[in-house]
Amino acid sequence: MNRLKQRGLTFLVLLTTAGMMTGCGGSSTPDLEKALAKTAEYEQKTVTSPASDSLGGEWTVIALARSGEKAEDNYFEKYRANLEKKLKEQDGILSENKYTEYSRAVLALCAIGEDPSEIGGYDIQKPLEDYETVVSQGLNGAVFALLALNAQDPQANKDGEVQKKYLDYILEQEKSDGGFSLDDNATEGDVDLTAMTLQCLEPYQEEESVKDTIDRGVEFLVDAQDADGGYTAYGDKSSESVSQTIIALSTYGIDCNEDERFQKDGKGLYDTLMTYYQKDGSFSHTEDGDSDPMATDQAFCAMVAYERCQNKENSFYNMTDHR
Template identity: 70%
Template sequence: MLNPQKKRKECYFAGILAATAAISLLSGCGGGTPSLEEALKKTASYEQTSISSPASDSLGGEWAVIALARSGEQAEDGYYEKYRANLEKRVKEQSGVLSENRYTEYSRAILAARAIGINPADIGGYDLVKPLEDFDSVTAQGLNGAVFALLALNADRADTNGELEQKYLTYIIDQEKPDGGFSLDDSSDTADVDLTAMTLQCLEPYATEEEISAIIDRGMEFLAASQAADGGYEAYGDKSSESVSQVIIALSTYGIDCNKDERFLKNEKGLFDNLMTYYKKDGSFSHIADGDADPMATDQAFCALAAYQRLQTGKNSFYNMSDVK
């Protein structure tokens, strides 16, 4: 990422509602704040306009592709084909090596491929899943690398109990902090909001296991306890929309309505309400309150809106891509 603080955040997300009026109730806001449906449509349009040829990169491509595909919003003609062509071009030019040390590059590409229904094991003649078999290289990036590897490996829900998946799962749960959360800093005893939310997202396939269920419960308690009085979250020195977005994705993963669950309500406002304080009229989002439109903030908010919409309409969670055909 271009911003060092934000770079740490990636190292480094059953039918249509009866009527638009019903959807508008999801926001819990008045005074011109758009409904979930309205915001999702506007952000989908903004992302496709500002990212006309999505690249294989952490900014300017893959997260927008993933969010758009999972949102159910209409993609412009040829949009996903442009991404596939750009991904294949990069893979071929780099002889299948997306990065020597940041294996989240593979995980993100796998998630994008799964989201649009293409096989990540055959991209321009290269298998993008195979590098994730290199456990040591993936975990050299820390917890973030393991979390996104597990999300990528389990995206199609084909073999969540494979030996490699279990190895990553063990590594991840061993990183739990005393306060019930997780952190990018292995040496710290203090958890952070973003990594806790991301970790909870990757644990979904194992939620019925007693040990994992307890870890998820403790993580949710940490996220509730970490919320500020105004309903937002602070991470890496800033109250940011990205932190709110990641928590919304985590809650939506487990069927928790971020705008109704009492643990996450402040002054009768929920997390969707809080996220919309960063919303711009053109569909973009800012990183901090009253800030300018920010690409990473917009990508993550788009993922959050899609995740929340999927909860509201009874669809698979954001990263459960077994429904992609």
């Protein structure tokens, strides 16, 4: 599959300073705390008025809100105002059939401590109760709906009727190799969807069958890793696949840089991600590429998830400790 198709699939799914890194990484790996601060600064300079969109919008808001970095004055208020404006202009409809638009907006609102059931006079969680429309988008639709519906209080919300339907649907999509795929007809899993699926299963990890699914998914990510520590998806080695894997591992308290299963040639996954890091705090899609907004958003999320894991804080999508 060529790069254009690969970027298209990644877009669909998503809807989303030098120093020494403690651990196995080499001396050229930027320090997490310093790199995170630099990326937060870059994101706010380039996304000055965050919109309700998968680029230049919600993923930047979510990552910044879930980080400990300072947000510029009224940054989150700008996002809320832009979302309200869009809802009013479109009579409360973010999309007729791509309900990841609602999931992403719900996650952003939960991250900044706003109520998604009352935003500009609209309840944007309500469309996520439409199971048939959500799953018509495929596995990624169900994954992000489950993340969104559980974000405010996973333990209180996880056993809702529609949540259980999404969970059952997701578990049924597992491939024989333990992975998950955006392609229903695929016989093998792919890295990005497997990592994203693992992220939404966190509230159910005490259930034996789900725990087994998570364990198989992690092993899939181990086996799928390239010899140089990176990941290849759709024929292209990219930072986005590394980022999603870091978020998944951090969800379960697995140190992506210290866990020996993910170390290659003395490097962990954080070290690998930082080979895509640019001096201005942005990230590239490929190692020799230029700054890329999608890659930067996903790497920002990954760094925040990893820092939260190291600090033993709530996972990236458990927003009971929202801003």
